[in-house]
Amino acid sequence: MSNAYNRPDQLSPELRRRVLDTARRLGYPGPDPVARSLRTRKAGAVGLLLTENLSYAFRDPAAIGFLEGLALACEDAGTGLLLVPANPEREDVASVHRAGVDGFVVYSVPDDDPHLAAVLERPVPTVVCDQPDLGTVDRVGIDDRGAMYELAKHLISLGHRRVGVVCMRLARDRNDGFVTPDRQHAAHFHVQRNRLSGLAEAFSEAGVDWSQVPVVERFDHNMASGASGAAQVLDKDPQITALICTSDVLALGALTEAARRGLRVPHDITVTGFDGIRPGEEAGLTTVRQPVLEKGRAAGKLLLDASERTRPRSVNLATELIIGKTSAAPRGGAEERWFGP
Amino acid sequence: MSNAYNRPDQLSPELRRRVLDTARRLGYPGPDPVARSLRTRKAGAVGLLLTENLSYAFRDPAAIGFLEGLALACEDAGTGLLLVPANPEREDVASVHRAGVDGFVVYSVPDDDPHLAAVLERPVPTVVCDQPDLGTVDRVGIDDRGAMYELAKHLISLGHRRVGVVCMRLARDRNDGFVTPDRQHAAHFHVQRNRLSGLAEAFSEAGVDWSQVPVVERFDHNMASGASGAAQVLDKDPQITALICTSDVLALGALTEAARRGLRVPHDITVTGFDGIRPGEEAGLTTVRQPVLEKGRAAGKLLLDASERTRPRSVNLATELIIGKTSAAPRGGAEERWFGP
DNA sequence: TGAAAGGACCGTAACGGTTCAGAACCAATT
DNA sequence: AATTGGTTCTGAACCGTTACGGTCCTTTCA
Incomplete structure (x- = not known):
C-alpha cells in the first residue's frame, strides 16, 4: 500500500515496517511514478519547447542563460525540467503530445511553428517567452x-x-x-x-x-x-x-x-x-x-505560480x-x- | 478510441473522421500522455541526475558540453531529456522517485550520493558517467x-x-x-x-x-x-x-x-x-x-541502445x-x- | 455500562489510455 | 445454403497508483 511509502502517519510504525519488509522481499521497486502521475494528475515536471535542435540550447550563451534561470525556478519548486525534442525539420509534434508535464515554457519559436500550436492545444498552463502576446497564455519578454x-x-x-x-x-x-x-x-x-x-x-x-x-x-x-x-x-x-x-x-x-x-x-x-x-x-x-537569466526565472515562476487571479499575465523585463x-x-x-x- | 489517433489503418476513414469530429466537439484534448505512458510502459524521456544544483549544469563549460552531447543523442532518438532536481543540501530523493523516465544518466556525483542510490534502486536502465564502474550498470568515462x-x-x-x-x-x-x-x-x-x-x-x-x-x-x-x-x-x-x-x-x-x-x-x-x-x-x-560532447553522446547512445547483449558495458573515451x-x-x-x- | 468518538486498517473505484479477444458483418468459395 | 475467410468494430481487461469511505476496534466520558 502506498501509504507505507508516502504517508507514514496514516498507519502504525509496526504495520509500516511489515509492509515495507514484504515489499522488499517481493522485489517491489517502490511506487511507479507514472501511475502516480496519472492518479494525482501531477507530473512534477514542466516542459521546455525550443524550436531549434535541442542541442542548440547549449551552444547559444543567451539560451544557456535563459535555461539556467528556468532551471533555478524549477529547482526552487522541486520540479523537473523536460527538454522536449522538437526537430524543426520534420514537423513531428508527437513529442509535444507525448510529454508528461504540468505545463510548458515556449522559448523563441516562430509564430507559425506547429509545435507551438500543439502546445497550445494541450490543456496545461503555458508561458511563452520572446513571443508575441497571444492573449490566451502568460508571456514574458522584453521590449x-x-x-x-x-x-x-x-x-x-x-x-x-x-x-x-x-x-x-x-x-x-x-x-x-x-x-x-x-x-x-x-x-x-x-x-x-x-x-x-x-x-x-x-x-x-x-x-x-x-x-x-x-x-x-x-x-x-x-x-x-x-x-x-x-x-x-x-x-x-x-x-x-x-x-x-x-x-x-x-x-x-x-x-x-x-x-x-x-x-x-x-x-x-x-x-x-x-x-x-x-x-x-x-x-x-x-x-x-x-536579463536572460531573469527571463528564464520569471517564466518558470509564472508557470509554477498557481495563483489564478489575473490571467493571462504579461511580464516585460527592463533592458539597458x-x-x-x-x-x-x-x-x-x-x-x-x-x-x- | 485511441485507434483513431494512433492507428488510422485499423479503421475505416469514415469512422475515423466521425470519431475525431465528435472528439473535437466534446473538447477532447487528445490522448493523455501520462495514461499512455502507464499503459505502454514507456515515458519517452530519460532522466539526468547531476548532484549539483540544477543550474550549475549551465554554468560549467564542461557540463554544458556534456549536456549538449546528451541532448544530441536524445534528439536523434526522439526522446525527451528530464533534468531531475537533486538539491544536494536536503537529501530529498523524492524527485528521483517521481521522475517518469525510461532510464537515467548520472553525471559526476559523489560515490555516496543518496540520489545515486535512489536511481540504482529504480528498475530502469542506467548509465553512470565520470563515476567508478559499479559493475551493475553501464558506464562511460575517461582514464x-x-x-x-x-x-x-x-x-x-x-x-x-x-x-x-x-x-x-x-x-x-x-x-x-x-x-x-x-x-x-x-x-x-x-x-x-x-x-x-x-x-x-x-x-x-x-x-x-x-x-x-x-x-x-x-x-x-x-x-x-x-x-x-x-x-x-x-x-x-x-x-x-x-x-x-x-x-x-x-x-x-x-x-x-x-x-x-x-x-x-x-x-x-x-x-x-x-x-x-x-x-x-x-x-x-x-x-x-x-571529449565532453562525445561523452554525453555516448552516455545517451548507451542508454537508448536497447540491445541487451553484453551488459554492463563500459566505455572509455580517449584524451589528448x-x-x-x-x-x-x-x-x-x-x-x-x-x-x- | 453504554454510547459516542476517534484511530487504524482495508477494499474498491476511478485516473485515461492501449490492447486483445471476439462479435458482427460482408464477400467469396464450395 | 452453408462454410470459410477477412475486415471493421465493440467491449472488457489491464497498467499501478491514490482517494475515499466503510468497518472494526479501542478509548473516553456521562
Whole structure:
C-alpha cells in the first residue's frame, strides 16, 4: 500500500515496517511514478519547447542563460525540467503530445511553428517567452522594439546615417542573404521582427530611407554567420559607417570580419550587438543588455505560480543600453555630414 | 478510441473522421500522455541526475558540453531529456522517485550520493558517467588517472619537482583548504580522486614525497575558486614552479592570481588545467583535452541502445595531452636542478 | 455500562489510455 | 445454403497508483 511509502502517519510504525519488509522481499521497486502521475494528475515536471535542435540550447550563451534561470525556478519548486525534442525539420509534434508535464515554457519559436500550436492545444498552463502576446497564455519578454530604437537613436546621435544590418533568421525557411522590407515585416520570429522594426523607425525618423539599407539574414546563429553576414553587407556597400547586429554572437563574428579587412573598430566602423552576453562584454561591445537569466526565472515562476487571479499575465523585463568601445562617431565626424555637400 | 489517433489503418476513414469530429466537439484534448505512458510502459524521456544544483549544469563549460552531447543523442532518438532536481543540501530523493523516465544518466556525483542510490534502486536502465564502474550498470568515462599521470610526466620531464595542486571538491562536505593524503585517497568524487592519484603516482616515481606537496581543495567550481586556491598554495610555498589544477576553470582562475602577483606564465610559473574547454584553449592553457560532447553522446547512445547483449558495458573515451603556452621548464632550467647542489 | 468518538486498517473505484479477444458483418468459395 | 475467410468494430481487461469511505476496534466520558 502506498501509504507505507508516502504517508507514514496514516498507519502504525509496526504495520509500516511489515509492509515495507514484504515489499522488499517481493522485489517491489517502490511506487511507479507514472501511475502516480496519472492518479494525482501531477507530473512534477514542466516542459521546455525550443524550436531549434535541442542541442542548440547549449551552444547559444543567451539560451544557456535563459535555461539556467528556468532551471533555478524549477529547482526552487522541486520540479523537473523536460527538454522536449522538437526537430524543426520534420514537423513531428508527437513529442509535444507525448510529454508528461504540468505545463510548458515556449522559448523563441516562430509564430507559425506547429509545435507551438500543439502546445497550445494541450490543456496545461503555458508561458511563452520572446513571443508575441497571444492573449490566451502568460508571456514574458522584453521590449525588443523599444530597446533597439534606443540603440539606433544613440548611433544616429553619433552621426551614423549609412548603416548595414546583420540579423538572425526571420522565418522557418533558410534565406542566407539580403532581406526585402516585406520579409522584415512578415518575419515569423517576434524578436527579430521587433528589433528590425525599432531600427527602421528610428532611422526613418532621422530621414534615412530604410528600404535602401542593406539587411542581411543568416539562418545559423554563430560567429561564422556574423562574419559572413558582415562581409556580405560590406561588399554591397563599403561606405557604411555602422554595422548593427541583432545579437552579440553575430556582432562578435562581425568584429572578426572587420579585423580581417583591416578595419579598426570603432575608428573605421562601428559594430553593435544585442543581448549582453559575457564574451561580448569582454570585447567591449556596444549592445543592449537583457536579463536572460531573469527571463528564464520569471517564466518558470509564472508557470509554477498557481495563483489564478489575473490571467493571462504579461511580464516585460527592463533592458539597458550598454555603450561599449565598439561604437563612435563615424570617421570624418558627424558634423562633416551635417554641413557637408 | 485511441485507434483513431494512433492507428488510422485499423479503421475505416469514415469512422475515423466521425470519431475525431465528435472528439473535437466534446473538447477532447487528445490522448493523455501520462495514461499512455502507464499503459505502454514507456515515458519517452530519460532522466539526468547531476548532484549539483540544477543550474550549475549551465554554468560549467564542461557540463554544458556534456549536456549538449546528451541532448544530441536524445534528439536523434526522439526522446525527451528530464533534468531531475537533486538539491544536494536536503537529501530529498523524492524527485528521483517521481521522475517518469525510461532510464537515467548520472553525471559526476559523489560515490555516496543518496540520489545515486535512489536511481540504482529504480528498475530502469542506467548509465553512470565520470563515476567508478559499479559493475551493475553501464558506464562511460575517461582514464582520468592515466591522463593526469601523463600530464605529470610531462611536467617532470620539464624539470618540475616542487609543485602545488588546486583541486575541485572531494566530498559532499565543504572543505576549502589543504587536503590530507587521507582525504585524497578517500575522495568521494571519482574524477578528482583519480586525477590526484595519477599525479601522486607520477611524482612519487620521480622521487617527490607526495605527502609534502600542498594540495588545496575548493568547494565551488569557478574561476574565483581557482584564484583563491592558487593564492593559498603560493602563500604556503612561494618556491613552487608549477601549479597543477584539476580543471581548466580552476586553472584560468590561477592564471589571474599569477598575473595579480606579477608572476609571468610560464616563465616564472607553470600552470596546467584539465578538460580542454574553449576559454582555456584561447588562453593557451596546457591541459588534457577530453571529449565532453562525445561523452554525453555516448552516455545517451548507451542508454537508448536497447540491445541487451553484453551488459554492463563500459566505455572509455580517449584524451589528448595539450601542450600550451602556460607550461615551460622552471626558471633556472631543469639541468641546474639535476646537477646543482 | 453504554454510547459516542476517534484511530487504524482495508477494499474498491476511478485516473485515461492501449490492447486483445471476439462479435458482427460482408464477400467469396464450395 | 452453408462454410470459410477477412475486415471493421465493440467491449472488457489491464497498467499501478491514490482517494475515499466503510468497518472494526479501542478509548473516553456521562
